[in-house]
Amino acid sequence: MLRLGKTAFALALALPVPALAQDAQTLVIGRAMDVNSLDPARAFCDTCQFYLTAVYETLITLEPDNKTLKPNLAESWENNADFTEFTFHLKDATFADGSPVEASDVVWSFERLKNLKASPSFLMDGLVSAEATDAKTVVVKVDAPNSEFLFKVSAPYAGIVNADAAKEAGAIADETAAEKDQAEPWFLGASAGSGPYTLVKYTPEAELRLARNDGYWGEKPFFAEVVVSQIQDAVGQAQALESGQIDVAMQIDPDTASSMTNADVVTQVVPSFNFLYIALSPAAKGAEKLTPKVREALALAIDYDGMLDFTVGGNGVKQPAPIPNGFPGTAGLTPRSQDLEKAKAMLAEEGVTDLTLLAMYPNDNVYGVDINVMMQKVQQDFSAVGVKLDLQPQTYAVWRENLSGPDGIPVTAVYYAPDYYGSGQYVAYFGMYEGSPWENRAGKDTDKAVDPRIAPLYAKALAASGAEADAVYAEIGQAMMDENIIITLVSPNLVLAHRADITGVRYSACCNLPLAEIARK
Incomplete structure (x- = not known):
């Protein structure tokens, strides 16, 4: 996030x-x-x-080990064999106003989360239906196998809202929610939870x-x-x-x-599951030379060990892929390392001898990392292979506007923290499959960033669990590293x-x- x-x-x-x-x-x-x-x-x-x-409160939450689910509003749950149907049995809980938490509130909250089409709406991607079969039982169906759905509903954004109170404040859950819901100002001054x-x-x-x-x-x-x-x-x-x-x-x-x-x-x-990364967008204005080989050369130019010292004084770890260390599929991935001679040779093969790239990024300090300092290190490393990086730190609002604007940003830097325990959220956000957030940013309505491996592998991972899912996420993690679109730099302690x-x-x-x-x- x-x-x-x-x-x-x-x-x-x-x-x-x-x-x-x-x-x-x-x-x-x-x-x-x-x-x-x-x-x-x-x-x-x-x-x-x-x-x-x-x-x-959410239906389910995480144990202190950060990977085991435990009951919260739901006292128990079960799913069918192919992870397309999930049934939740609610406890006898009450909202802050004293009214009971009922299955209808869960249905309304999930539908609103999906239909608002806001940042956390991805948690309800594929939701076909949520039905209250009685006051304390909810059956949720999704359109394709999703072994991470139970972890998704442990995310804070899947918290259950008192539907009656929110509707009185103008909240809407149906298909018109994105255009007609008027409740956001109310939530800034009141709450309707349990x-x-x-x-x-x-x-x-x-x-x-x-x-x-x-x-x-x-x-x-x-x-x-x-x-x-x-x-x-x-x-x-x-x-x-x-x-x-x-x-x-x-x-x-x-x-x-x-x-x-x-x-x-x-x-x-x-240790944490947070990380900072740079992103290379080959379809952005001024980024025409960011071919796959040039992106690989730039990834090889970075001094990852030095980056840890430069940004957090060694109080962090290298992270190979844009999936946190310790999440499914990451155990066998090899951390990136610097190879200046290979980087120079690859740039020469591509005929890149005089390249200047624009880097825009939030002017911020997160997780103990000053992004300006981090990007100065990247600038220094790129210069070692003859590539100039023009650093332009910006306010968050300006940066966000440029990121989504028609020109895009050739090189940017930002950060991410988990919303739940599960590797699928990183594939959904960083995976270079058609229509994903970073494919849209890196490709800008072209096919420059699409990786045909990702979508089928992602579907395969969501249809599996345990060691089988881990193996598929490992394939995805390596594929994401090979793309050299999202290059992780440091996971700070x-x-x-x-x-x-x-x-x-x-x-x-x-x-x-x-x-x-x-x-x-």
């Missing part, structure tokens, strides 16, 4: 902190908020993940405030209030954590963590940083930071 925070550091530090870490019943979190929406069917960001998880918390107030680029749902049907969370305070910079977050202004800092990088000596602060560096009296802070592949598990000693 694409992520971005935008507020300037100076502004962030000037904002008043609404609560102190010493307030026993208030949890204060510091982070650069990247909220694009608080509507479960429209939201798509890191902050959105832990907000939605706390407010809108989770342990409810929304109190959201102030863009300043504060997100939640209150404990005292009528919660499950185990009540420790904190009566959660405040997410906008602090853009890792250093600013570290200072706020050490001074006691915040309880948890979500975006401290390993270098900053190593400089923290306050005994009242705990830091732990753990993640720093869990919090006050010493705070417990339950962990990294979740679906939910980012499970707020309801956090407590104070």
Whole structure:
């Protein structure tokens, strides 16, 4: 998923902190908020993940091992042999207003997620029908085998909404939703979930405030209030954590963590499933020379080991394909390595002796990586084989407009974090099959980026499970590496940083930071 925070550091530090870490019943979190929406069917960001998880519960969620499914609103479920039909049996849960969570709410939520055609709508790709066979049973049918569907419904964006409350606010779930739904502004000031918390107030680029749902049907969370305070910079977050202004800092990088000596602060560096990458778009204006051999040469020009040191001081790992290490199909993939002589020879074979490429990318710092610094390293590596890279960092809004505009972007850089445990989401997003998001960007209505291997392999993977699916995803991962459209550069380690009296802070592949598990000693 694409992520971005935008507020300037100076502004962030000037904002008043609404609560102190010493307030026993208030949890204060510091982070650069990247909220694009608080509507479960429209939201798509890191902050959105832990907000939605706390407010809108999913049918199924992940165990702390980040790959095992466990019950949430559904007490049990089953699927048919070919993964085209899934049946969910609901618990006796209630929404925050006291009304029961019923099968009809699940049906409405899934249909709205599909029909809004927003960023997370891919979770319902292939949905044929969702039917409430009784008040507590839902049967979902998809148009082709999909062994990842159960993992898809563990994503925060598949949270179940109180249909009656949302419809009163203008929410629509039918085929007209993309044009007629008017509820997004309402979701910025109210919530309609069954989770342990409810929304109190959201102030863009300043504060997100939640209150404990005292009528919660499950185990009540420790904190009566959660405040997410906008602090853009890792250093600013570290200072706020050490001074006691915040309880948890979500975006401290390993270098900053190593400089923290306050005994009242705990830091732990753990592997993550997040990564940053560059993308080469051969159909973009000015990118006519980005043939398959030239793309391969550019991939060979990159110093991947040096990139780790340059960006995160070695606190990360190389990732071969645009599928996170540890996800299905990645175990046997060989990490990329630099070969300058081969790169030069391939460029010479293609007659490329004087190539300048435009690189536009978000001017941001994510997961402890300054994208400007990362791209300066790429620029340096490309120059070693005679290729010039014109760096143009941009605001997120401008970059996004250029990315989807008619000219495209020859070289860009951005980042991705998982929405659930499963490799299919990366094939759906990065796979070079006709109509996929990155095929559209790299091909721009041409066939320059289509890889005929991907679509049939993807269908085969979704029809399989276990070791069989792993083997197919390994084929897909290698194919995606061979295309040299999406070139992964670094998977940064993640720093869990919090006050010493705070417990339950962990990294979740679906939910980012499970707020309801956090407590104070």
